[in-house]
Each structure stands twice: as structure tokens, then as C-alpha cells.
Amino acid sequence: MNNTMNKMTLKTEGDRYVVVTRRFAAPPEAVYRAHTEPKLIQKWLLGPDGWTMPVCISDAKPGGKIRYEWTNGKGGGFHLTGKYSELEPYSRIVHVERMHLPDPTPDNHVETKFEPDGAGTLMTLRMTLPNAEVRAAMLATGMEHGMEASYARLEQMI
Amino acid sequence: MVPTMSTLDATFSALADPTRRAILSRLAQGEATVMELAEPFKLSQPAISQHLKVLESAGLIARRIEGTKRPRRLAQAGVEAIDVWLAMLREALAKNYDRLDEVLAEMKPEKGKER
Numbered sequence: 029m030n031n032t033m034n035k036m037t038l039k040t041e042g043d044r045y046v047v048v049t050r051r052f053a054a055p056p057e058a059v060y061r062a063h064t065e066p067k068l069i070q071k072w073l074l075g076p077d078g079w080t081m082p083v084c085i086s087d088a089k090p091g092g093k094i095r096y097e098w099t100n101g102k103g104g105g106f107h108l109t110g111k112y113s114e115l116e117p118y119s120r121i122v123h124v125e126r127m128h129l130p131d132p133t134p135d136n137h138v139e140t141k142f143e144p145d146g147a148g149t150l151m152t153l154r155m156t157l158p159n160a161e162v163r164a165a166m167l168a169t170g171m172e173h174g175m176e177a178s179y180a181r182l183e184q185m186i
Numbered sequence: 187m188v189p190t191m192s193t194l195d196a197t198f199s200a201l202a203d204p205t206r207r208a209i210l211s212r213l214a215q216g217e218a219t220v221m222e223l224a225e226p227f228k229l230s231q232p233a234i235s236q237h238l239k240v241l242e243s244a245g246l247i248a249r250r251i252e253g254t255k256r257p258r259r260l261a262q263a264g265v266e267a268i269d270v271w272l273a274m275l276r277e278a279l280a281k282n283y284d285r286l287d288e289v290l291a292e293m294k295p296e297k298g299k300e301r
Contacts, residue, residue: 036283038276040268046275050283054290062289072285075278163211163271 040157048153056142059149060118063140064088074098083107088115094125106130118142133162200244205229206237207270210260213247214270217259 036050052059062068066084073096074081083097094110109132110125121140126132138155200206209223224234238258241247248261 036276036280038272038279040272046272048279050279052283052287052290054293058290058293059286062286062293068289068293071289072282074282074285076281158271160214160268163268 041154044157046155046157048155050151050153051145052149052151054148055118056144056149057118059142059151060121063121064115069096088112090114094123133158200240200246201270201273203237203240204274206241207274209234209237209241210246210270213258213260217257219255219257223258 036048038046038048041047062072064086065088066086069086070081070084075098079098079100081096081098083095085093085095087093090113092112094112095107097105097107099105106127106129108125108127110123112121112123114120114122119142122138123140124135124137126135134156136156136158138153140154141152143150143152201210205227208227212218212223212226220231220234220238223238224231227234238247242249242258245261247258249256249258
């Protein structure tokens with residue numbers, strides 16, 4: 029079992045952004061593809077255990093549409109829509125996204141960078157930090173959709 | 187108060203539950219009674235009370251007495267609502283990237299076998 033917790037960092041940048049870094053044991057091309065090809069995205073971009081993404085539209089070109097639909101198989105579900113604005117294979121993706129809970133959350137502007145790191149990749153994700161109201165809505169929705177306490181333990185996160 | 191190892195343990199296990207994180211998030215907006223907390227969460231009052239007990243033992247929330255009501259609020263030294271949200275985000279991303287590790291491992295053979 030690999031200790032992936034040590035590989036990920038997450039911190040706020042001022043009160044407007046969240047910056048996440050993560051190392052992967054695969055070259056930037058593979059990590060970039062896994063972020064843009066629907067068949068690959070559907071395998072991992074799922075959140076808590078038990079959720080699947082039956083619908084995944086990812087038209088990876090500037091102006092291309094993004095739509096992800098998630099379901100927990102128990103009647104719970106929500107979706108995300110967005111648009112790509114910049115794509116630099118295999119180093120950088122800029123897109124905007126919003127969740128529909130069902131009301132759309134404010135636009136989340138996301139920049140994802142992939143840099144070679146030895147034989148692997150260092151990914152840096154920079155996203156908009158939602159305001160307090162949106163954060164509360166996201167937490168409440170997570171619960172309403174019955175996310176059970178199958179989460180990773182918090183002590184590993186600090 | 188300097189947190190000891192055992193209070194930290196209690197804090198982490200209290201935060202590991204999504205319902206309790208949502209309760210904290212609600213209390214971050216202001217004091218609330220058990221009834222007010224139960225309502226949006228579609229849970230019974232005993233269920234909410236149980237969660238409140240855990241949060242209270244962990245030192246995350248406090249109560250005061252007002253007639254027959256016992257409104258709860260975030261404890262002074264408790265977590266900020268933003269920390270609760272960031273903890274949720276961190277968990278969701280950590281899960282995703284662990285799965286992505288597996289996807290990437292499966293992708294390798296497509297590129298032609300080395301060795």
C-alpha cells in the first residue's frame with residue numbers, strides 16, 4: 029500500500045485560492061490524458077466511495093464543453109458543467125466549472141499544471157476558494173446525498 | 187489550551203463524520219438549537235443529539251442554557267468552518283488521486299512493453 033497522503037499538499041493562497049500539489053508515478057502525458065479523456069476521467073474523478081460518473085463529456089479544446097454527472101446509485105446525484113479555455117498538451121489545462129446542487133455554485137476557475145518530476149509528474153492545481161455560503165452548501169449537500177463515514181481518516185491529513 | 191494527543195484524537199474522529207462536519211458548518215453561521223440543527227439535516231433529534239455529544243466531548247462546540255433550550259455554538263478554540271470544508275475537499279481529492287494512481291498504472295502497458 030502506498031502512502032499517498034504524503035504525496036499530496038493542499039493549502040489556501042490568501043482568501044481566494046486553494047493550491048493542491050500531488051506527485052504521480054507516470055509521465056505528464058499520461059496524467060494529462062487522464063484529466064481530459066472521458067473514459068479515463070470516469071475511472072477516478074468520483075469523490076467518496078460508492079459514487080460513479082455515468083455521464084462524462086470532456087471536449088478537450090479551447091471553448092470545449094465539460095459535463096460530469098455523478099450518482100451514488102441510491103437516488104442521490106448531482107452534476108458539474110464547465111468549459112475549457114486553454115489546453116497545452118501535456119503541461120497545462122485552464123478551465124472553469126460549477127457544481128449544480130441543484131443551484132449552480134459560482135464559477136470555479138481552475139488551472140492544472142503537469143511538470144516532469146524524475147520519471148513521474150508533479151501536478152499543481154490552483155482553484156478558486158468558494159465563499160462561506162457556497163462552502164456551507166457543499167457540505168450540506170455532501171451530507172444530504174448520504175456520504176457515509178467511509179472517508180479516509182482525518183489524522184492522515186494533517 | 188494546548189491540545190494533547192487524546193484531545194486531538196477526539197477532534198479527528200469527530201471531524202471524520204460528514205454529518206458532524208455539516209453541523210459545524212451550520213454552527214459557524216451562528217448559534218442554533220437542537221431542533222434548528224435537526225431540521226435541515228432531515229435527521230431525528232436523538233440522532234443529532236448523539237452527534238452533538240461527540241462534538242462536545244471533542245471540545246468543538248459548547249452549549250448554554252436558555253430556559254428549556256440548550257443552544258449550541260462553536261467552541262472558541264474549535265475549528266473554523268473553512269477548515270471543515272478544506273478537510274472535506276482534501277478527503278475527496280485524496281481518494282480521487284489514489285484512484286488515479288491505479289488508472290495510470292493500468293495505462294502503462296498500452297505504451298509498449300519495456301524490458
